[in-house]
Amino acid sequence: MFDNTVQRLTDRGDTGGTAGTYAYVGTYAPNGFDYRNYVVEYGHIDLTGDDPLDRNHDGTKDYDITTGRYHGDWAKARAARCDDGVPVGGWFTDPTQVPGGIDEVNATRVRLTDTAKAAGVAFDPGHEMRFVVPLKIRDKFHSGPYAGQTIPVGTVAANFGGVRADNWKAGGTATALGSWTARNYDASPETGDTDGDRVTISRIKMTLDSESLEPVAIPGNTANTLAGSQIVWKVNTAVQSTLPKPSAAENLQIIDELPPEATYNGSCTTAQAGGTPPSLVEYNTDRNGNPKPGYTRLLWNFGNVTANTIIPPRIFCTDTDPLAPNGTSVVNYAEMRADNVITALSARSDIHSIRLEQTGSIQVAKKVDMPLDDLNDDQVYTLSWANFAPAFKIDKPTIIDVLPFLSGGGDGAAAKSARTPASNFHGKLVLTAAPTITWLDGSSPTGADPFPTLGDWYYSADAPETINYNPDENAAEGAPIGVWKRRLVRRVVLLILQQSPR
Secondary structure (H helix, E strand, O other), X not given: OEOOOOEEEOOHHHHOOOOOOOOEEOOOOHHHOOHHHEEEEEEOOOOEOEEOOOOOOOOOOOEEXXXXXXXXXXXXXXXXXXXXXXXXXXXXXXXXXXXXXXXXXXXXXXXXXXXXXXXXXXOOOOOOOOEEOOEEEOOEOOOHHHOOOEOOOOOEEEEEOOOOOOOOOOOOOOOOOOOOOOXXXXXXXXXXXXXXXXXXXXXXXXXXXXXXXXXXXXXXXXXXXXXXXXXXXXXXXXXXXXXXXXXXXXXEEEEEEEOOOEEEOHHHHHHOOOOOOXXXXXXXXXXXXXXXXXXXXXXXXXXXXXXXXXXXOEEEXXXXXXXXXXXXXXXXXXXXXXXXXXXXXXXXXXEEEEXXXXXXXXXXXXEEOOOOOOOOOOOOEEEEEEEOOOOOOOOOOEEEEEOOOOOOOOOOOOOOOOOOOOOOOOOOOOOOOOOOOOOOOOOOOOOOOOOOOOEEEEEEOOOHHHOOOOHHHOEEOOEEOOOOEOOOOOOOOEEEEEEOOO
């Protein structure tokens, strides 16, 4: 049984078989099975009341945004059985003779020919049968509650099957001889039963793969780069259709999820040949828009895109964590989505990985808790450093952290120690509390540690553009001089940490 409002019986040549017939029994012949002992018949069974779009018949189409499918009602088709007297007008070996023609065929069956049955032929132990019914998806609904309307993407084409024999109790001893096998399958929402199947209608498909341009790694491959280096990613996508007048992918989006080891770099993206800055950058967000600390979601919105329209690749740049352990994999996830396309996720998503290496040197990293923040909100900056050398030990370091400022000439080229790029903001940054210092894993020295403190912070509130950030030029051995003060100054513009010897 099949829903002929969305499907139509077709010549088997349309599905890869030899043209010239419709449904057929396969020629596979295990243990003496002979397909020539069987005849295929066609009919039309009244399925009035079934609805592929409105499961509860309340007048509102039941579209499931999670699966991208309509929930329908196929109770009549599921209950139908291919007994002799069921079809309107009977069974026909020629589908064109079914009342109304091939368009009305919604039931097929295969049985022993009268000659074979008279000769005592049976479906013997070890026999296997393959009954193939070639169907074609319609463009518009045929008959039923939506006759003549274009079939929407996400419509489910349902199909049901069953078997019986005169001398077999299909349901066990509780059923009569000649009973049919149970019909438990439902197409949408789909059950796990095997007495039916479905096809979901889609007029277009989407494909995606990803690669990296720096370091170079084609789709399906990986490459290595130094921790702290930039990675230039490339995401290739396509919306495809074989229809002469293809439809559009509605509300098309390309989504990219960056892991904590990678940070989106807008200026680097703009500098790339063919660089494509995203429509939206969402920090601490996963691929589905849910909160996820450390992750970044990049989003490109396209609106409606007609199939076969060329979509330029998404090329963008990220910075990597210079403190990532050697061998860390930066796993980038990309996905393509549209409201009306149900392409398998495996075809429209991809993962591309780049492995980070350490060269045995001192690495420094700085990050902020919210790269995009509200006005007058607090930010928490974290400055980290580590020595990745396998044997080289360094003396106690002096670590400097410089707050952004705009007084005087600003912190650009006019400042005594200029930074690139220069800051660009209104107002001022004020330290809200004394900084804290821990080991890289967040722990602090214990009572048994001979150095209970990891270092001392010193502060300055002098005119920021006059300060030399080089500690060798304003601090004597082991003791800050000049502008540096141990006492926390509320209008601090520069911090210096002298780490304890370890």
